[in-house]
Amino acid sequence: MKKALLTGVTGQDGSFLAEFLLKRGYEVYGMYRRTSLEILDRLLPVHKEIHLVQGDMTDATSIIRNLKEIKPDEVYNLAAQSFVPASWTQPVSTGDMNALGVARILESIRLLDPTMRFYQASSSEMFGKAQEVPQNEKTPFYPRSPYGVAKVYGYWITVNYRESYGLHASNGILFNHESPRRGKQFVTRKISHAVAKIKLGLLDYVELGNLNAKRDWGYTGDLVEAMWLMLQQDNPDDYVIATGKSRSVKEFAEEAFKVVGMDLKWEDEGLNEIGKVDGRIAIKVNKKFYRPAEVDFLVGDATKARKVLGWKPKVSFKELVKMMVESDLKLLTSNPNA
Ligand code: NAP
Ligand code: GDD
Numbered sequence: 001m002k003k004a005l006l007t008g009v010t011g012q013d014g015s016f017l018a019e020f021l022l023k024r025g026y027e028v029y030g031m032y033r034r035t036s037l038e039i040l041d042r043l044l045p046v047h048k049e050i051h052l053v054q055g056d057m058t059d060a061t062s063i064i065r066n067l068k069e070i071k072p073d074e075v076y077n078l079a080a081q082s083f084v085p086a087s088w089t090q091p092v093s094t095g096d097m098n099a100l101g102v103a104r105i106l107e108s109i110r111l112l113d114p115t116m117r118f119y120q121a122s123s124s125e126m127f128g129k130a131q132e133v134p135q136n137e138k139t140p141f142y143p144r145s146p147y148g149v150a151k152v153y154g155y156w157i158t159v160n161y162r163e164s165y166g167l168h169a170s171n172g173i174l175f176n177h178e179s180p181r182r183g184k185q186f187v188t189r190k191i192s193h194a195v196a197k198i199k200l201g202l203l204d205y206v207e208l209g210n211l212n213a214k215r216d217w218g219y220t221g222d223l224v225e226a227m228w229l230m231l232q233q234d235n236p237d238d239y240v241i242a243t244g245k246s247r248s249v250k251e252f253a254e255e256a257f258k259v260v261g262m263d264l265k266w267e268d269e270g271l272n273e274i275g276k277v278d279g280r281i282a283i284k285v286n287k288k289f290y291r292p293a294e295v296d297f298l299v300g301d302a303t304k305a306r307k308v309l310g311w312k313p314k315v316s317f318k319e320l321v322k323m324m325v326e327s328d329l330k331l332l333t334s335n336p337n338a
Contacts, residue, residue: 005029005070007057007105008078009050012181013121015042017076017224018050024228029070031055031062031079042181057101058093064108067116074231076119077105080151083185084125087147088292094146099153106161106169117231118169120158123151124176124216124242124298134301136240137173144293155238162236170230175216175242175300177223178320180327187249188217188324191256196328198282199260202336205281209289211250211273214297218243219315219323229309242300243313250275253283255318259325 004021008014009030021028028050030043040047053070055062057079067075080098081087087094102120109116127135128144143149155171162169182189187208194206218241226241247255250266253275257264262277275283305311315323331338 001025001027002074003027003029003070003072004074004076005031005066005072006076006078007031007055008080008121009052010039010042011078011082012042012179012183012220013078013177013224015046015181016179016220017078017227018043019046020224020228022046022049027051029053029066029072031066057097057104060104060108063104064112067105067108067112071113072116074117074119075105075109076121076227076231077102078121080121081147083183084145084147085291087145087150091146095150095153098147098150099157102154103157106157106167109167110161110165114165114167116168117236118158118161118167119227119231120154120169120171121227122155122158122171122173122238123148124173124240124300125295126152126155126173127298128295130295130297133297134242134244134299136301137238137304144295145291148295159238168231168236170233170236171238172227172230173238173240173300174223174226175218175240175298177218177220178324179220180324181220182324188252188321191249191253192321192324193328193332195253195256195260195262195325196332198277199262199329200332200336202332205284207284207286207289208249208253209286209291210294211253211285212248212296213294214246214248214299216242216244216246216299217252217317217320218313219320222313222315226305226309226311229311233308237308239305239309240300240302241305241311242302243317244300244302245317246297246299247317252321255321256325257282259322260329
């Protein structure tokens with residue numbers, strides 16, 4: 001039976017990947033950091049089937065201990081401070097976790113057992129102020145946040161350990177991926193949750209930032225398969241994983257209101273736009289959600305992943321929005337405070 005160690009197992013991707021690997025017969029170990037609350041919500045369906053071990057990306061000793069004791073065949077590094085705005089308020093700790101944390105794992109693998117295969121959760125945020133459209137594996141990086149800058153280091157240290165020491169280390173350059181388990185701070189879930197609340201009469205309106213930002217939004221359940229496929233190849237490599245279609249925050253909101261049978265209309269109010277349903281304000285713009293430097297437009301070209309890994313997305317944008325809004329409706333109907 002193959003053993004996999006996942007960092008960031010309590011996160012959105014960690015929970016999906018843990019389920020995916022369990023279905024393929026893996027013995028799954030999930031590393032989580034100690035918090036004052038037990039927050040294993042996302043793992044509820046499977047937490048009894050996986051081995052939870054403590055560790056922190058900033059603590060090399062915990063990484064070494066886990067690798068030494070578990071002896072995994074595959075290591076998936078999903079742990080990160082993943083919320084882009086927080087990287088401006090905590091630039092140094094973001095670098096510690098998202099950049100140096102990757103070096104800590106790679107160096108530990110090299111010293112303990114260089115046959116362990118390694119996956120690094122790289123990000124389309126590295127493309128930032130995108131230098132070409134669509135973005136592929138050869139597109140130069142131009143990160144626009146301390147988060148993106150740290151991820152560029154994580155990317156290159158992974159490439160470097162592959163080239164320096166022959167490690168089976170791969171980068172998945174994943175574009176935004178969403179699900180009902182997405183954190184509520186991220187824009188898609190913020191919208192699906194607000195739309196469900198507005199429909200249920202629990203909220204009047206939601207405040208958002210830049211409505212014109214465009215992202216290549218895929219379904220997390222589809223994208224975790226690509227992570228696993230990368231580690232099943234004879235040769236390690238780097239792959240863009242994306243749907244190839246980009247939508248604006250506005251379009252996501254319009255689609256979300258459609259799911260609950262509400263028609264969202266945009267109006268200018270001074271400098272800002274507002275979104276109305278049935279003549280009532282449902283979306284306001286608040287500049288506090290704007291970023292010091294924005295990533296305006298991302299769209300990925302996953303041709304290489306399609307050809308080499310045989311990977312392609314299955315869930316469409318419409319299906320994804322529907323899934324998220326319906327899940328939040330269900331959640332809030334059973335618990336209006338959720
Ligand atoms: P997420 O839901 O925020 O999960 C992040 C995970 O990292 C959580 O389990 C978190 O633990 C853990 N973590 C944070 N700091 C840690 C530390 N110092 N030590 C150990 N664990 C720590 O993010 P996600 O959406 O699942 O994303 C997974 C990975 O993919 C991240 O590296 C992210 O940057 C990258 N990525 C995500 C996307 C996307 O669209 N989702 C796209 C490209 C790349 P707590 O629960 O304790 O906070
Ligand atoms: N969070 C948030 N909240 N974003 C908003 C809001 C709002 O109220 N209003 C507009 N936006 C815009 C942001 O300015 C950004 O351009 C876009 O919506 C997406 O924001 P997020 O959902 O926070 O995601 P992200 O693209 O910054 O980062 C996510 O995707 C990256 C991959 O490209 C995260 O999952 C990163 O960890 C990941 O690497």
